Amino acid sequence: MATTHAAAFTHSRSWSADEFAALLESPLTLAVGDARSFALVRIIAQEAELLTIATHPDHQRQGLARRIMETWQREATARGAAEAFLEVAADNMPAQALYQSYGFAECGRRAGYYTRKGAPAVDAVLMQRTLR
Ligand SMILES: CC(C)(COP(=O)(O)OP(=O)(O)OC[C@H]1O[C@@H](n2cnc3c(N)ncnc32)[C@H](O)[C@@H]1OP(=O)(O)O)[C@@H](O)C(=O)NCCC(=O)NCCS
Numbered sequence: 001m002a003t004t005h006a007a008a009f010t011h012s013r014s015w016s017a018d019e020f021a022a023l024l025e026s027p028l029t030l031a032v033g034d035a036r037s038f039a040l041v042r043i044i045a046q047e048a049e050l051l052t053i054a055t056h057p058d059h060q061r062q063g064l065a066r067r068i069m070e071t072w073q074r075e076a077t078a079r080g081a082a083e084a085f086l087e088v089a090a091d092n093m094p095a096q097a098l099y100q101s102y103g104f105a106e107c108g109r110r111a112g113y114y115t116r117k118g119a120p121a122v123d124a125v126l127m128q129r130t131l132r
Pocket residue numbers: 008009037052053054055056059060061062063064065066067087088089092093094095097098101
């Protein structure tokens with residue numbers, strides 16, 4: 001996961017293997033996918049939060065993230081989640097297109113949340129959808 005994450009996230013800090021290990025230890029964390037493409041989701045009561053999703057650049061545009069989006073939303077619903085949340089950088093158009101295609105809509109913003117090397121910080125767009 002850390003390798004794929006580092007290859008996919010070229011504009012922001014990627015997560016270390018230790019950080020992934022800590023998240024995976026929690027019974028609240030749902031992991032979906034494989035080494036090419038994966039997502040981590042935290043489910044607490046009726047809320048599911050997409051923590052991260054990444055497809056290795058060698059495997060992008062093959063429909064892998066679509067399959068993973070469908071799987072985690074189905075699984076979160078089966079575990080009792082009624083709403084899903086995520087946040088995405090305002091300049092990340094591929095991810096926003098993916099989320100919008102599943103009915104996620106903007107529900108808030110954090111101004112200047114994502115720092116960029118040698119470029120101005122970018123807003124975080126908070127997105128939400130109803131699962132059932
Ligand atoms: C966003 C990301 C996970 C998509 O993964 P993927 O496996 O390539 O996505 P898919 O092939 O399943 O594409 C699904 C949809 O995403 C959108 N999309 C994916 N890549 C895109 C691109 N380069 N430009 C525009 N839209 C794109 C499209 O809507 C696409 O649907 P379509 O093929 O029917 O047009 C991948 O680009 C990635 O890992 N990016 C870096 C990490 C990241 O930004 N994660 C999200 C952080 S919030």
